Amino acid sequence: MSQKILTANEIGVLWTQYMENSMTLPLLDYFEKTLEDDEIHPLLEVAKQTANNGVSQCTQIFKDEHLPVPDGYGKEDLNPNAPKLFTDAFILNFLEHLGKVGLTSASLSLGTSASEEVRDFFTNRIERQSTLYNQCVELGMNKGLYVRAPQVEIQDQIEYVKGKSYLHPFNKRSLNAIEISHLFENYKTNSIGEVICQGFAQTGKNKTIKKYMREGKNLSIKHRKLFSSVLDESGIQTPMTSSNFLTMATDPVFSDRLMIYLIGVLSSAGHGNYATASSASLRYDLIFTYQRLSVDIAMYAKDGMDIMIKNGWFEEPPQAPDRQQLIQ
Known part of the structure; x- marks a missing residue:
C-alpha cells in the first residue's frame, strides 16, 4: 500500500x-x-x-x-x-x-x-x-x-406559534415531542451511568477511585431526577425497567485506569448529548438547564482527568510540534 x-x-x-x-x-x-x-x-x-x-x-x-x-x-x-x-x-x-x-x-x-x-x-x-x-x-x-420513550397525544391539526411567549423562560408550556425525546434519552443515559458508577465504586479498592465513582453516581442521580421532574410537570411519566442491574459482588473487576477512562468516554458522550438537546429545545428554561448541567459534567470529567494524569494513566493524543519550544 x-x-x-x-x-x-x-x-x-x-x-x-x-x-x-x-x-x-x-x-x-x-x-x-x-x-x-x-x-x-x-x-x-x-x-x-x-x-x-x-x-x-x-x-x-x-x-x-x-x-x-x-x-x-x-x-x-x-x-x-x-x-x-x-x-x-x-x-x-x-x-x-x-x-x-x-x-x-x-x-x-x-x-x-x-x-x-x-x-x-x-x-x-x-x-x-x-x-x-x-x-x-x-x-x-x-x-x-x-425502555421505550413516553407516548403522548398529539394535536390533530397543524398549529403555528402565535407569539414569543412560546420561547419565554418563565412560560413553562407543555413540552413538544423533540424536547420530550431529548429529556428521556438523557434520563436513560444517566441511569446507565448511575449503574456503572455504583458497580465501579463497590468493586474498586483505591479510595480516590471509589470516591470519584460515588460522586459520579450522585451526579447521575441528580441529573436523572431533574429530567424526570421536567417530564412530570407536563404529565409525562418516565418509563423504566424494574430489572436489577447489579449483583452484590465486591471483587475488583477492571483496572483503575480503565474505569476512569470509561467514565471519561461516557461523560464526553453525555456532554455532547446535552449540547444537542440544548440546541434542539425551544423552552429557554430547558436550554439553561442543559447548559448548567454541562458544567457539572465538565468539572467531573476534569477531576477524572486529573486523577489519570496524577497516576500516569493518561496516554497523550497525537499533537502538533511545539514551535515555540523548538525556537527556544
Whole structure:
C-alpha cells in the first residue's frame, strides 16, 4: 500500500477509535465470561467483532502511515476471575448504549475525514454499529427489557406559534415531542451511568477511585431526577425497567485506569448529548438547564482527568510540534 498523508482530523478520530475500541474489549470479554442468557450471546459477539475490527484496522492504518500505534487497553486491565457484577439485563442495555454511542462517534468522524480509506473505515463502522443497535433493540423489546420513550397525544391539526411567549423562560408550556425525546434519552443515559458508577465504586479498592465513582453516581442521580421532574410537570411519566442491574459482588473487576477512562468516554458522550438537546429545545428554561448541567459534567470529567494524569494513566493524543519550544 502506498504511503498517504493523513490530516490532523483523521489522525485524531482514528486515535480516539483505537483507544475506545481497545477499552471496550476487556469489558466485552468480562461480559462474555459472566453472561448467562444464550439469546444475548450473538449480540455480544457482534460487539466483540466490531471492537476487534476497529483495533486491527486502526493499527494497520497507523503502521502504513508510519505513525506510532497507541498502547490503549488490554487483558491486563481485566481480572478474568472476577465474579458476575452486572446482570444480563444490564449487559443488553449496555450493548444497546454502546451501539448508539458508536453510531454517533462514527458519523461525526466520517464527516471530518477526506481520505478514501478512512471514509471507508467509518462507513463500515456505521454499518456495524447500526446492526448492533438494531439487534439490541429488537431483542430488548422481545424480552420486555427495552425502555421505550413516553407516548403522548398529539394535536390533530397543524398549529403555528402565535407569539414569543412560546420561547419565554418563565412560560413553562407543555413540552413538544423533540424536547420530550431529548429529556428521556438523557434520563436513560444517566441511569446507565448511575449503574456503572455504583458497580465501579463497590468493586474498586483505591479510595480516590471509589470516591470519584460515588460522586459520579450522585451526579447521575441528580441529573436523572431533574429530567424526570421536567417530564412530570407536563404529565409525562418516565418509563423504566424494574430489572436489577447489579449483583452484590465486591471483587475488583477492571483496572483503575480503565474505569476512569470509561467514565471519561461516557461523560464526553453525555456532554455532547446535552449540547444537542440544548440546541434542539425551544423552552429557554430547558436550554439553561442543559447548559448548567454541562458544567457539572465538565468539572467531573476534569477531576477524572486529573486523577489519570496524577497516576500516569493518561496516554497523550497525537499533537502538533511545539514551535515555540523548538525556537527556544
